[in-house]
Amino acid sequence: MRTRRLMAALAVVPLLLTAAACSGTETSVGKQLTGTAPFDARPVRDGGTLTVALSQDPDALDPTTANTFVAREVFASMCEKLYDVDENLKIVPQLAAALPKLSDHDRTATIALRQGLKFNDGTTMDAQAVRTTLMRDLTLPTSSRKSELGAVTSVEVVDDHTVRLHLSRPFAPLAAQLADRAGMIMSPAALRKYGKNFGAHPQCVGPFSFVSRTSGSQIVLKKSPYYYDKAKVKLDELVYKIVTDANVRSANLQSGDIQVAERLATSDVGTLSADKSLKILPGGGISYQGITINTSNVHGTDKKPGTVHTPLAQHPELREAFALSLDRDVINRVVFNGLYDPDCSPLPKGSPYRDPKATCPKRDLAKARQLVERSGVKTPIPVTLSLTADPVSERLGQVIQAMAKEAGFAVKVVPGEFVTTLNQAREGKFDTIQVGWSGRVDPDGDINDLATSGGSNNYSGMHDPVIDNGVHAAAATTDIAQRRALYSKVIAREHELNGIIYLYHERYFLGTAANVAGIRYYSDGIPRFETAGFAK
């Protein structure tokens, strides 16, 4: 039965590919929803509860240990950071008063803090609180921030409103790291009171304060009386509801049970866009998805690389042929209704660290077949593609299967449960795997841990001096032109090795009721609700 269904699906894929290839243009919905959402500045009334549907249950709401993207969404409303990003992903001060001042050959960063700030438990936010937070991030054994702040050796309190970070080496991504969870300052009083259990009672500086959490169901926040900019905050309450199924999120949005739904399915975006009672805000674009090829990961990402005995691992020209057999534009149209950004770089489009002249190689079947022939490997060449078992990923796998077949690859798609698939990736028990990265503001976060030797997310097992040296050199300078040149070389080398075949940047679509205004939604895909409310 399963085989028959698969055969039927495969029979349809070439037709879809042909239709999509012939269409030549993006869908009308795709055209309307490019770029990031313009800010809806309609005046909003005081009061009200906004219910927001999240696509996953966040992990513990502790900025030191949190790892999920959805937790970042909740933090955005209750845990402000030293720095934030603006609509152009430019780093701007949030709890800090200015960008870090570098001295001592870029080994010291002095950060001035805003004055008169209070945590949501009513205690004062000062330099000592910043030190307490950063030291916790650096020393808590289960901290996920330690590696992000790896270059920070000590934190010095200069005065009540100034801290000085001492670095072991020049570290350009510092401000970007402090614009994420590592920069979320926690109330020392709450840390003393709750310790490791802080995540169940989080207290930071933010427009909303934590009220309650019902495991797997909802998180309730209320307007904070201590927020420094509380006049801008109009909502009384913000409720994050966990609605994991994208169809259910859409239906709830249409029925009015929720007013905001994050990460709508691309298949629903067209229908919802046509509904006059709703608005669709496009955002995201810094994450990427691709196919990771196991080139040297034999015993796990934390072990030494070794020899992988698969045709793709053994023959670099076959990896190139595989990459050339794929048409990113067609994948985008067939699988994602033309709503994503096809790309061959880990860096988002528009990033100042990208070489503006760099282009992606187009699908070249003739060259792919030549490379296959040159490799001397007998066709069809077996390739196992592991991916997460969900309808969209499986559709993507089928399209890749159909495209690669034309170049001489016999791709076997193996869907699996997410944790199991991820485990296989880390342990090196895969041939190729479809996996992605949620993306970071600084390019170091998109490449360093994923492509350099020993990187904990380097599933491919790449260990190349050009990549390693380039990434480390780029992290040591703050000069944008210099970093751009270094990252261009690194990405060019990645294209030669094809340890990761980058396919596209995901776009996120935030659905809202038409009467909701004041939401800021940028390329980082995190909706910000401090000025949101119901239009007057």
Place this chain on the structure above:
Amino acid sequence: MGWYLLRRLGAAVIVVLIASVVVFLGVRALPGDPAVVLAGENPTPQVIASIREQYGLDKPLPVQYFDYLKHLVTGDLGQSTQDKLPVSQILANRIPVTLELAVLAMLVAIVVGVLFGTIAAARRGKFSDYTATGFGLLGLSVPHFWLGLLAILLFAVKLRWLPASGYVPFSENPAQNLERMILPAVVLGTGFAAVLMRQTRSAMLGALSADYVRTARSKGLSGPRVVGVHALRNSLTTVVTVLGLQLGGLISGAVVTEQIFVIPGFGKLTVDAVLTRNYPVIEAVVLVTVVGYIVVNLLVDVAYAALNPRIRLAGATNG
């Protein structure tokens, strides 16, 4: 009866102990290391080792099991690895929700299933029999997730009669609670009603051809009285058996129904816990389910006696 109950309770404790071993080992046999899951996007060896230490995953399996058992007997079910909330608190919040959903779904199933089954048997071979049988076939064939989405689209999106999802505790607002539970209860109860309908029809057909029914008819009792009182009462033993046996189906059905209607119940908790390798929650959930099964089976056995005095409990004769 007393001895019988004591014996059953003793056996239940042994079953729970065996189940705790099976659950403990089964959970650890799942592919995917929870420490790696918790380490998220920064799975450095140091972070993974610290997480293993924090949750005692670095200890030998027997030590882990006895630690778990020690905490279990003191009522400490541990802390959820996902959100750091106490598992006992999570279960205390979730179990009543699923129980309410299960009770409402059962009510729907009993009313619809027994009514349709009785009508189908009483009017065998007629239009109403075919209609009820057709309903039974449909109810058994339609998957919950599809029916749930269809119900949301029709009643919440199109007609706007009922809310699409969510849960309000009964103690907070009874009207809103029932309003939000109608669709999930009907969706969950439909498949169950179909099973009950078929079983009731079959049992009623047997009962209606029995001698005592013929006698009742010959004594001049009215048709509804014969069917409703004499035949149906005797068929209820079958219905009660099915109710007990279908509890598992109801819980597994609740997994899907709770996901679709965003109800923070036991089923949704189970799925989320498995997907995040939340060991303490998975272990607690399975143990509670095992205990639930044991209790329900015991209640079913007791209910047999209440409904049919001819059934004698083996333990009762000894006691």
